[in-house]
Amino acid sequence: MFHVLLLILGVMVLSINWYPGHMVKARKEIKENIKLVDVVVILLDARAPFSCRNMDLEKMVQGKKVVMVLNKMDLVLPAARKEYIELLRQEGYPAVSVDSVSGKGTKGALQAIVYAFKGKAEEMQKKGRRLRPIRVMVVGVPNVGKSTFLNCLVGKKMAKTGAKPGVTKGKQWFRVREDLEFMDTPGLMWPKIEKEEQGFRLALLDIIGENAYDYYDVALYLIRVLKEKSPQVLRDRFQLQDLDEEEVKILEEISKKRGYFLRRGEPDLAKTCKMLVQEFRKGNLGRISLD
Ligand SMILES: Nc1nc2c(ncn2[C@@H]2O[C@H](COP(=O)(O)OP(=O)(O)OP(=O)(O)O)[C@@H](O)[C@H]2O)c(=O)[nH]1
Ligand SMILES: [Mg+2]
Incomplete structure (x- = not known):
């Protein structure tokens, strides 16, 4: 409840x-x-x-x-x-x-x-x-x-x-x-910004200050976009095989593939989210349109 x-x-x-x-x-x-x-x-x-x-x-x-x-x-x-x-x-x-x-x-x-x-x-x-x-x-x-x-x-x-x-x-x-x-x-x-999707796009493009959003939400949105528009990036750049998994699972997989772990061995999701968003901003994930 x-x-x-x-x-x-x-x-x-x-x-x-x-x-x-x-x-x-x-x-x-x-x-x-x-x-x-x-x-x-x-x-x-x-x-x-x-x-x-x-x-x-x-x-x-x-x-x-x-x-x-x-x-x-x-x-x-x-x-x-x-x-x-x-x-x-x-x-x-x-x-x-x-x-x-x-x-x-x-x-x-x-x-x-x-x-x-x-x-x-x-x-x-x-x-x-x-x-x-x-x-x-x-x-x-x-x-x-x-x-x-x-x-x-x-x-x-x-x-x-x-x-x-x-x-x-x-x-x-x-x-x-x-x-x-x-x-x-x-x-x-x-x-x-009333519309959630628009907020995520503006955050991804680094248009709004980072204190106004959570990297976690933005990274999950980005994974959703990649699954839909550029699945080969997830396959080639992050060596993922199963793209039918939920975004959260995919995020964990990316952490593991990158070797981002916390001290107790859990995947370091915060670091992974930031890395993903930064890679997108630099254009490292290829040419992706969001609208
Ligand atoms: N790849 C790419 N990057 C660009 C281009 N134009 C600007 N940038 C980058 O975008 C970032 C922002 O550029 P600015 O010119 O400071 O943006 P601005 O609109 O004046 O930003 P504010 O003054 O904060 O409103 C910088 O890192 C630029 O290098 C472009 O055509 N292509
Ligand atoms: Mg300026």
Whole structure:
């Protein structure tokens, strides 16, 4: 009875809350600066672009020209990437994909941004107004690569970047080209993630702070994804044979195969969970899309 109650309570509290202090200021800063910009780039993680759409942000930028940029395209299979882009285009957004580490796709992203402003630029010209650089604001949830994308466009490391959410704490302007100015912004979350699956995806992608979730739950979710989408990874990388087992059993097996044991000989599940999530984040488990 007690266990059933715990389970019910557990299911009820699985929504994730993560809204660190700097985001309150960041949200205000973004809101105040929207009127200064011509185009908004919403940067999304190509592995789960729909899970990292922040509807609060999208509402804030309503009325602006928006370009959707799927970053980290090196971590997803081309077919999934194409499908996501097609879906965003069906919604009426210009959408492109980039790899901000190698620079692949950035030329196309700049073209899409300039094109989004074309109508307004022509209007300004007709009115005899002096053409000024296009002002672009880059927004998105934390850790999707906004600062890396901008460093890549500028061609040198101007903004601080890092493999954890919440690196950028305030806005910063960059001149990318004669005709293009960009504003980097801190990653913005929404106060409460209601959908459990979405929470797991955001946790896997390192978009929410690690104090807001349990690695155990996220690793079990990852095993479920691998069983469904990439069973060969479980077979080849972790030498598992029986994939019909439950996720918890598979986790134990992986611990044993890796030689992760506690002092009394039990499998060290905590260490295994962290290892699995980190391997996914580094792209070591192959190109896996989550949405
Ligand atoms: N594989 C891959 N990694 C990337 C790419 N772009 C960024 N990263 C990595 O993603 C991590 C986060 O990058 P940041 O540029 O700091 O992300 P951000 O969106 O500015 O994060 P916040 O400032 O915290 O909101 C870093 O470890 C980057 O190296 C990409 O296109 N491919
Ligand atoms: Mg940043």
